[in-house]
Amino acid sequence: xxxxLTLVPSKPRAWLLLFVWGFLIxxxxxxxxxxxxxxxGFEESFxxxxxxxxxPLIGHISGGLIALTLGPFQFWKGFRNRYLKIHRMMGMxxxxxxxxxxxxxxxxxxxxxxxxxxxxxxxxIGLAFAWFGTTGMAFRFILLRRINLHKEWMxxxxxVTFAFVxxxxxxxxxxxxxxxxxxxxxxxxxxxxxxxxxxxxxxVLQWNKK
Numbered sequence: 001x002x003x004x005l006t007l008v009p010s011k012p013r014a015w016l017l018l019f020v021w022g023f024l025i026x027x028x029x030x031x032x033x034x035x036x037x038x039x040x041g042f043e044e045s046f047x048x049x050x051x052x053x054x055x056p057l058i059g060h061i062s063g064g065l066i067a068l069t070l071g072p073f074q075f076w077k078g079f080r081n082r083y084l085k086i087h088r089m090m091g092m093x094x095x096x097x098x099x100x101x102x103x104x105x106x107x108x109x110x111x112x113x114x115x116x117x118x119x120x121x122x123x124x125i126g127l128a129f130a131w132f133g134t135t136g137m138a139f140r141f142i143l144l145r146r147i148n149l150h151k152e153w154m155x156x157x158x159x160v161t162f163a164f165v166x167x168x169x170x171x172x173x174x175x176x177x178x179x180x181x182x183x184x185x186x187x188x189x190x191x192x193x194x195x196x197x198x199x200x201x202x203x204v205l206q207w208n209k210k
Contacts, residue, residue, distance in 0.1 A: 021072060021075075024072075024162070025072060027165060027169075028068055028162070028165050031164070031165040031168055031169070032065060032068070032069075035168050036061050036064075036065055039057065039058060039061055040058070042054070049112065049116075050108075050112060052112065053107070053108055053111055053112045056104040056107040056108050056111075057104070057108060058104075059100050059101065059103070059104035060100075060101050060104035060105050060108060061101075062097070062100065062101070063096075063097040063098060063099070063100035063101025063102070063104065064097070064098075064101045064161065064164055065097075066093060066094065066096070066097030066098075066100075067094050067097040067098050067101065067157075067158075067161045068161055068162070068164075068165070070090050070093060070094045070097070071094065071158045071161060073087070073090055074087065074090060074091060074094060074154060074158075075154070075155075075158070091142070094135075095135060095139055098131055098132070098135045098157070098161070099132075101131070102128045102131055102132045105124055105125075105127065105128040105131075106124075106125065106128055108124060109121045109122075109124035109125045109128065116183055116186075117183060117184075117187070119187040120183075120186060120187050120190075122187070123186075123187035123188075123190040123191055124190065126190075126191065127160070127163060127190055127191075127193075127194055130160050130194055130195075130198070131157070131160045131161065131163075131194075134153055134156040134157040134159075134160050134198075135153075135157040137149075137153040137156075138150055138153035138154040138156075138157050141153060152205055155201060155205065156198060156201060156202075156205075159194070159197050159198050159201045160194045160198060162197065163190070163193040163194035163197070164193075166192075166193040166194075166197065167189055167190055167193040170189050170192065170193060171185075171186070171189050176189075
């Protein structure tokens with residue numbers, strides 16, 4: 001029987017998922033247009049203190065954008081069922097994007113982030129390990145053909161991928177500047193951007209398990 005590629009959900013839960021994905025895509029799209037793409041103009045004033053490490057930063061942003069953009073396609077069941085080969089190719093591109101971003105992130109954490117403060121370096125390394133670990137587990141379980149576990153770890157991986165969007169959103173809230181100097185509050189914001197969403201995700205994933 002031919003598998004149909006459809007965007008029309010047939011159940012209330014499907015409508016909810018469509019709404020959530022629509023919101024996340026718009027939320028991420030705003031981040032990409034206003035916060036990520038301007039770096040590719042290579043204007044020194046935009047890079048600020050990161051100018052000396054612009055190439056690792058570009059690698060970090062590029063890898064993150066690849067993962068952020070490909071993620072929704074990986075979770076789209078209709079697309080995955082009809083275009084399984086493309087799904088697998090996108091999956092490898094997703095992994096490669098994250099690998100590039102993680103390596104670049106480690107380079108940044110051991111140089112310019114360490115110059116800011118050791119807490120910046122530690123927070124970036126923590127994020128990099130969470131990103132690499134969740135993605136690595138997803139890759140491991142697809143190799144073992146453990147599809148359900150692969151899906152769960154892909155969800156965790158994408159939650160960590162979304163940390164960059166949440167970090168920028170959080171640090172631009174009106175109340176944020178009142179918390180203290182950015183060099184002091186930034187590391188906490190990094191931890192909050194992935195640890196809290198990942199914790200909530202874990203509760204959701206485990207809620208109905210027996």
